[in-house]
Amino acid sequence: xxxxNDLVVSEQAVREELDRLLQSPIFxxxxxxxxxxxxxxxxxISGTQDALKEYLIGAEVYDRxxxxxPSQDSIVRTEARRLRSKxxxxxxxxxxxxxxxxxxxxxxxxxxxxxxxxxxxHSSASVNAENGLFIQGNGSPIAVIPFVDMSAxxxxxxxxxxxxxxxxxxxxRTDGCRVIAASSMMQLGSLANDIPxxxxxxxxxxxxxxxxxxxxxRVRVTARLVNADGFQLWSQRFEAExxxxxxxxxxxQIASALVSRVAPRQSVVRKLQASxxxxxxxxxxAILAAEELLEESNAADLPAALARFQAVTQSAPExxxxxxxxxxxxxxxxxxxxxxxxxxxxxxxxxxxxxLELDAEMxxxxxxxxxxxxxxxxWKEAEANFRRALALGSHHGTYRQFAAFxxxxxxxxxxxxxxxxxxxxxxxxxxxxxxxxxxxxxxRRYTEATEHFSKPLMYGPLPPExxxxxALVQLQLGHGEEAKKIAQTMQRNAGGQxxxxxxxxxxxxxxxxxxxxxxIVDEFGLLDLAHPASKFRKASLALALGDANKAVSLLHESxxxxxxxxxxxxxxxxxxxxxxRPRVGKILKSVRSGVVSATQTNNxx
Numbered sequence: 001x002x003x004x005n006d007l008v009v010s011e012q013a014v015r016e017e018l019d020r021l022l023q024s025p026i027f028x029x030x031x032x033x034x035x036x037x038x039x040x041x042x043x044x045i046s047g048t049q050d051a052l053k054e055y056l057i058g059a060e061v062y063d064r065x066x067x068x069x070p071s072q073d074s075i076v077r078t079e080a081r082r083l084r085s086k087x088x089x090x091x092x093x094x095x096x097x098x099x100x101x102x103x104x105x106x107x108x109x110x111x112x113x114x115x116x117x118x119x120x121x122h123s124s125a126s127v128n129a130e131n132g133l134f135i136q137g138n139g140s141p142i143a144v145i146p147f148v149d150m151s152a153x154x155x156x157x158x159x160x161x162x163x164x165x166x167x168x169x170x171x172x173r174t175d176g177c178r179v180i181a182a183s184s185m186m187q188l189g190s191l192a193n194d195i196p197x198x199x200x201x202x203x204x205x206x207x208x209x210x211x212x213x214x215x216x217x218r219v220r221v222t223a224r225l226v227n228a229d230g231f232q233l234w235s236q237r238f239e240a241e242x243x244x245x246x247x248x249x250x251x252x253q254i255a256s257a258l259v260s261r262v263a264p265r266q267s268v269v270r271k272l273q274a275s276x277x278x279x280x281x282x283x284x285x286a287i288l289a290a291e292e293l294l295e296e297s298n299a300a301d302l303p304a305a306l307a308r309f310q311a312v313t314q315s316a317p318e319x320x321x322x323x324x325x326x327x328x329x330x331x332x333x334x335x336x337x338x339x340x341x342x343x344x345x346x347x348x349x350x351x352x353x354x355x356l357e358l359d360a361e362m363x364x365x366x367x368x369x370x371x372x373x374x375x376x377x378x379w380k381e382a383e384a385n386f387r388r389a390l391a392l393g394s395h396h397g398t399y400r401q402f403a404a405f406x407x408x409x410x411x412x413x414x415x416x417x418x419x420x421x422x423x424x425x426x427x428x429x430x431x432x433x434x435x436x437x438x439x440x441x442x443x444r445r446y447t448e449a450t451e452h453f454s455k456p457l458m459y460g461p462l463p464p465e466x467x468x469x470x471a472l473v474q475l476q477l478g479h480g481e482e483a484k485k486i487a488q489t490m491q492r493n494a495g496g497q498x499x500x501x502x503x504x505x506x507x508x509x510x511x512x513x514x515x516x517x518x519x520i521v522d523e524f525g526l527l528d529l530a531h532p533a534s535k536f537r538k539a540s541l542a543l544a545l546g547d548a549n550k551a552v553s554l555l556h557e558s559x560x561x562x563x564x565x566x567x568x569x570x571x572x573x574x575x576x577x578x579x580x581r582p583r584v585g586k587i588l589k590s591v592r593s594g595v596v597s598a599t600q601t602n603n604x605x
Contacts, residue, residue: 014100014113016100017100017102018102020098021037021087021095024090024095032062033079033083037083039057040111052109052110054109057109061076062079084391087104088103091103100114132318133266133276133277133279133280133283133318134269135275135276135277136275137275138273139176139269139270139275140269140275141178141180142206143179143198143199143202147160147211148212149212150212150213155214155242159242159251160211162248165251166251166252167259170259171208171259174263175270180204195226196229196230205276208225209226218241218242220239221237221239225262233281234288234289234292236257238257238460239461240459241458246458256424257425257427260426261291261295265324265363265364267361268359283322290308290309291325294328296429296430297430298430299336302329302332303329306333310326313326319358320354320362323354324364324368327352327355327369328397331345334348335375336499337502337534337537339534341564341565342563344564352365353369363390363395363398364395366385367386367395367401367402370383370389370402370405375564377567378594379592386402389402390402396432399422399425400422403415403416403419403422404435404439407438407442408442408567408568408570409567416443419439422435427459433459434469436466437470438469440473441469441472443571444476446477449470449473450474467486467489468500472507472510472573476573484508484513486507487507487511490504502533506574510544510574514545526538526541535554535557536558536568537565539552539558540575548578552583552584569588
């Protein structure tokens, strides 16, 4: 067999395994999936696996006739997902002891063949390595201690009860988690206060506990993740507006947000093939603290988050989750106005690649790579990586980043779908709130944005970055005074952060107070050559100040330096006054095509 499989097996062994699969009840009941499996395996055996493309499978297996357009007919992609699911079901059950293992990598229609014996010995070596991060096991065993009502009110008591139930429910549906039954916890009585004894008795690695307080119509939920020794690994606090009508939704979303932030990331744990080793448990406080800083902080805190992730990669270079964190920090810095963003993107790509080398089926590794590719204007490969990530499972950050990718390309309907999924998983996230506001502005849903942000703050306070987009929305609606009030609020709280000073100056300029805006620009040197901000952001500020020619020149420099934010030019309403200029049109065309030519924009009008 001429195929690039990780472990070569004989053609006879593969055919015998194919027959076992097709004769099993799982595949015997599905003729179409059986045809799909046989067709792809036969091509791989014959050495013609390069021909296994979506069009060929649609035509030969699913009888699609010309004109057949795979982009409009998703039958092959849908059936490929079903096939991967059925193979997983088979090998976790009836085929658990089969000598050969056949599977498909996400995004590929070429089957992979592995010898079960060699695969098992390889897996054992990887999880039993001295000082390794994983040990033999089947996921992360976890218990949930009932949350404690600290206010003794009907609302807080109901919330404590509900969050406990929702946590158990969501954890049980989370890949890599094994949850102790609620009935077992109820029988423990006073042991719930002695976590080491409780963990030893139940055989769990982690324990969730927490409290609920009520003040007025707001609830404050504090949750903690504790290890089997009783040491706290992580703590998170959420505040939300709640009443009897919204309580169920709040309970579900708090529990969902909690689980999404601490759930297993490594595929070997998510697949219940291993558990965290003591060496990995020691890293959890550092990695979870770094992830919280990345998720809940503004641009000024990203270097601190990066330093924490890098410290973990130094102490555990084989830990893919830490490399993903490094990549996401570089991505965040590149997308938030940092100069030399192309270098940051290259660093993000390098960290993503390292994470994929360590764990080829880690969701965040594929989405981080997708972000890096998108910021290199490689749209096709970026989208393929996003879809590969989502085929592996659910992760709120991946949905959110894919939504931003689609929005930058003007595909707002698709983007809204993925952004809503992210919202359901974790509406408390700083980055989610900022992404929501940015989407409303990009998609020009100004009235909807105003309605959304005029509602009570159900999911806690809004981050300062959201105020920027609120002001820009008010300006687009012609409410200059409202925008100016927002800028004044930001100015009182911004300190010396250049991100907010630039935005404040721009809002004042767009409100017509260009003298005040120019004073801020001069005070902080916001348009100085040496000022540490992207050319793209300087261009929007120059345009607000009325210097369209300078804005176009800065956009050209942004294009020359392949800045990560430049694709937003296509959808950002602030650039409407110059978007029809030939030179700007050439830049947009270049970015969309992913091609950069030395003369492509220099010769433009």
